[in-house]
Amino acid sequence: MSDQELEYARLLKRRHLISSGFEWGCRIATFSALLFLGILLLGVVWQAWGWLDTQYLTSFDSRRPKAAGLLAGLWGTFWLILFTAIFTVPIGVGAAIYLEEYARDSWFTRVIKVNLANLAGVPSIVYGMLGVTAFVRMFGWFSAVDDLRIETYLGFGTLAIPLPLGRCLLAGSCTLSLLILPIVIIASQEALRAVPPSIRHASYALGATKWQTIRHQVLPAATPGISTGIILSLSRAMGETAPLIMIGALTYLAFAPGNLNTPMDGIRDPQLILDAPFDMFTSIPIQIFNWVGQPKSEFQHVAAAGSLVLLVLLVLFNATAIVIRNRAQKRITW
Amino acid sequence: MNTTLNDPMDELAPTTSSEPATEKTERFVKPVAPVEIPETASLSVDAATKVCTRNLDFYYGNNQVLFDVSLDIPEKSVTALIGPSGCGKSTFLRTLNRMNDIIEGTRHTGEVLLEGTDIYASEIDVVLLRKRVGMVFQKSTPFPKSIFENIAYGPKVAGLRNKARLAEIVEASLKRAALWDEVKDRLQDSAMALSGGQQQRLCIARTLATNPDVILMDEPASALDPASTARVEDLIFELRKNYTIVIVTHNMQQAARVSQQTAFFFQGILVETGVTKELFTNPVEKQTEDYITGRFG
Structure with a gap:
């Protein structure tokens, strides 16, 4: 063997060592992340054990830990996410379709596209401030009139929209919408972009209009991507606390929005459904935040039970996203 | 739209960067075999002109890709457009049903006349035009729907709702495209499950379903195996009896087999047009001769 080959043989050992060293590094990174996640889950379950029961899910908050429940937060989160x-x-989705399918490439659209990515990174507390100004106070436009509201009779009840919105659930939903819109737009844009241009061209070549091409070819193909994006952003909105506290969500609330405590209440008195969006509200993460700050140590268990409920809801949400994606992918293969 | 490298419209834009390499390889690999000319490669003299272009210049931005192209396309016959990659033949094809309109920054001067009417005139509805001038692409592009829905798409978007009528059109189109016997028992199956050759014939059937006058084909068999290619060629040959067909092809044997008229493009210029038999046996221009004998390409 020449000197050069001896040198190569010596280096080979080192090269293999570095290679397996890198593999181990990556392995440790993965397992340490999993370890902390496991500790978190175990801790939450341990603390919540015995506290998460039917009473907990069907009662309102209370000063006594044993009697405290998550009902106001469950309803609040339901209404918030719905709106x-x-x-x-x-x-x-409309904005994404416009940007991807209609907007011509110009200085203006390029500015929009770049800034969407920036908006997605703005801290949620900033959106909270925006929400207070734009929705809760409505820029002070209606401050001259006291207790102004638009009322419409809808056949089964009266829809009364207060102006400005004030510290109500709808203001919270509007704020959360602003918060997740950039993410939804970006995810939808990516889904639309992933639809092969050849499909669009084939559709045009058969005499379809732009709308027909979008409606029959582009949107169906992009639906899995779009719905995954929507569900993941909604689950982010579900866990948001800071902007809602800024909006003025209550930390202690002993009723559900609109006094709608069971779905049956809504059937018995539809007026309650119309009242709910303009009522005061709390949400699951806000209740958790409140309990964690309580001096009585038993409230830590109450908070852990709330965290567990939130985690289960988020897992269910994300599982739905995965199911939708897989189903649609089976149908569509390029 | 976005200006990134993977611009969605790239597929339609002319290939530029990879060209020299392909040309070079083709030059060395291509066997210098004489092109066999069948008797069908000639045109009856009384064929009327269906589509013609007059002094057509075409630009992608500032890049001119067609220079003063004037070509008459006779009805109920196959016109083959041949020439090396990037010679403008695909661009020319897409000016005939205004598919180039989809790409930003394209413009043209000169005229494209369909039965004497300028298709770029402001009163022409491009949706209606594309129904009359159908197109089949190089890569088969079945929609991720059932075979039935694929064929029925054109009539449906045009507004046909009658189920019985749609079923008739689907059957007739599939029969004309020689696909009916293979798929009649599984019309509701996904079109994506068909083989490559079947998919391409499905795309032809789908175009036939809109009842076009003219069918444009952009290298319809270039991605197919020899057996499927033969079937698609037989189909094109049959269809010329009822339709005016313009086909872009890289394969000169194919041009000779299916076409009656051939047009040779080089660097955006229409070098020579003629009855296929004449052009292949007795080309006038030196460039044409060099190309069809495989001396460059």
Whole structure:
């Protein structure tokens, strides 16, 4: 063997050592992340054990730890996410379709696209401030009139919209919508971009209009990506606390929005459904935040039970996203 | 739209960067075999002109890709467009149904006349035009829907709702595309499950379903195996009896087999047009001769 080959043989050992060293480094990184996640889950379950029961899920908050429950937060989160979805889906998907399918490449659209990414990174507390100004106070436009409201009779009840919105649930939903819109738009844009241009061209070549091409070819193909994006952003909104506290969500609340405590209440008196969006509210993360700050140590268990409920809801949400994606992917393969 | 490298419209834009390499390889690999000319490669003299272009210049931004192209396309016949990669033949094809409109920054001067009417005139509805001038792409592009839905798409978007009528159109189109016997028992299956050759014939059937006058084909068999290619060629050959067909092809044997008229493009210029038999046996221009004998390409 020449000197050069001896040198190579010596280096080979070192090269293999570095290679397996890197593998171990990555392995440790993965398992340490999993370890902390496991500790968190175990801790939450341990603390919540015996506290998470039917009484907990069907009672309102209380000064006594044993009697405290999550009902106000459950209803609050339900209404918040419902309205957030109602506002976010059409606006977010519409904006993405406009930017991807219609907007010509110009200075203006490029500025929008760059800034969407920036908006997605703005801290949520900033959105809280925006929400207070834009929705709770409505820029002070209606401060001259006291207790102004728009009332419409809808056949089964009266829809009364206060102006400004004030510290109500709808203001919270609007704020959360603003918070997740950039994420929804970006995710939808990516889903639309992933639809092969050849499909669009084939559709045009068969005499379809732009709308028909979007409706029959582009949107169906992009739906899995879009819905995954929507669900993941909604689950982010579900866990948001800071902007809602800024909006003025209450930390202690002994009723559900609109006094709608069971779905049956809504069937018995539909007026309650119309009242709920404009009522005061709390949410699961806010209740958790409140309990953690209580001096009585038993409230830590109450908080852990709340965290467990929130975690289970988020897992269910994300599992839905995965199921939707897999189902649609089976149908569509390019 | 976005200006990144993977611009969604790239597929339509002319290939530029990879060209020299392909040309070079083709030059060395291509066997210098004489092109066999079948008797069908000629044109009856009385064929009327269906589509023609007059002094057509075409630009992608500031890049001119077609220079003063004037070509008459006779009806109920196959016109083959041949030439090396990037010679403008695909761009020319797409000016005939205004598919280039989709790309930003394209413009043209001169005229494209369909039965004497300028298709770029302001009163022409491009949706209607594309129904009359159908197109089949190089890569088969079945929609991720059932075979039935694929064929019925054109009539449906045009507004046909009658289920019985749609079923008739689907059957007739599939029969004309010689695909009916293979798929009649599984019309509701996904079109994505068909083989490559079947998918391409499905795309042809889908185009036929809109009842076009003219069918444009952009290298329709270039991604297919020899057996599927033969079937698609047979189909094109049959279809010329009822339709005016313009086909872009890299394969000169194919041009000779299916076409009656051939147009040779080089660097955006229409070098020579003629009855296929004449052009292949007795080309006028030196460039044409060099290309069809495989001396460059």
